[in-house]
Amino acid sequence: MSVADAVARLPYAPPPFEPGHVWLAGAGPGGLGCLTLEVAAALQAADVVIYDALVDPAVLQAACGARHLYVGKRGGEPSTPQDTINRLMVAEARAGRRVLRLKGGDPNTFGRGGEEALALAAAGIPFRFLPGVTSAFGALAAAGIPATMRGVNKAIVLATGHAAGTPEDLDWAALAGTGQPIVIYMGMRNLEAIAKALMAGGLSGRTPAAILMAATTAGERVLVARLETIAERARAEGFRAPALIVVGDIVGQRRALAPRQACERMDA
Missing domain, CATH: 3.40.1010.10 (Tetrapyrrole methylase, N-terminal domain)
Structure with missing residues (x-):
């Protein structure tokens, strides 16, 4: 049929x-x-x-x-x-x-x-x-990352990163303080500033992070790294918009849940 x-x-x-x-x-x-x-x-x-x-x-x-x-x-x-x-x-x-x-x-x-x-x-x-x-949940599913998982998170934050570094910017320290994963739309241009703001707000530099580029399409690419290196890795490997940024422990579940998809190198 x-x-x-x-x-x-x-x-x-x-x-x-x-x-x-x-x-x-x-x-x-x-x-x-x-x-x-x-x-x-x-x-x-x-x-x-x-x-x-x-x-x-x-x-x-x-x-x-x-x-x-x-x-x-x-x-x-x-x-x-x-x-x-x-x-x-x-x-x-x-x-x-x-x-x-x-x-x-x-x-x-x-x-x-x-x-x-x-x-x-x-x-x-x-x-x-x-x-x-919505792109966040479609992209997470395509990349084998659960949006929520018992024992990992009790909420998920959807945020926009286009205003990072401006007076209209979000309080990234407050978002970091929730301890919940954050999915960031329109943040690639400001990725380095966002990562620094989240770390300044208390998130460990070793927090798992991912970039989901062209999600659900034939051109989809996934980059997994630590928060402290995600911006550098993205530049080096040519990641660009349209892409979503995911920060939090749900990213770390990807390898366990979908080993066949986990071909990207996770920083040690």
Whole structure:
């Protein structure tokens, strides 16, 4: 039985995608296997897909009857201003089109989904959220790292690293003090500063850390090292965005749980 046959046998009826509505959807961390049925159905029904850089272009094959409007939104690279994206969504909806705003991961996990929903609400445009597999949990699963594990952690912190070293920066010492693993989005450019801040906050330099690059895609790479060496190793081995940084003892479980995946060298 093909995947299409299996999906066709599921008793799933997507909600109606009405003209003039905007759906804010998540395409998952990258691989097509993380795309939800709900988002796949929305792609098929959409008149316009407004998509970000982290969306695999192959996803758009499910929206063959729609216009595809690329708006960028990758850190450190040219992107369409958020106000312009908001106006574009409103204009397309007011023209009576079914508008799918497609983002990598989940739209409400560091994806500005809430901001865009506020803009739509202010303009009187009906909308709904279509959740996606957030990059943190998709990437951890793909790398064989459990997000939570009894006896290892009782919580997990999702943080953004794009503001490290600025007045809007997080209190990394407070996060270090929780003793819980931290998954950092948009932190590659500031990795060295973040690692130093976490160590200054009390985390041992020997804390296991990992970088998960291009997770769930054919280009996925995983680097495992100590917190004190992770930035140096990342530079030496050419790791770059899009990537997630994971700090904490859950990283140390990878080798025990998935020996066949643990080919990266763990610093002694």
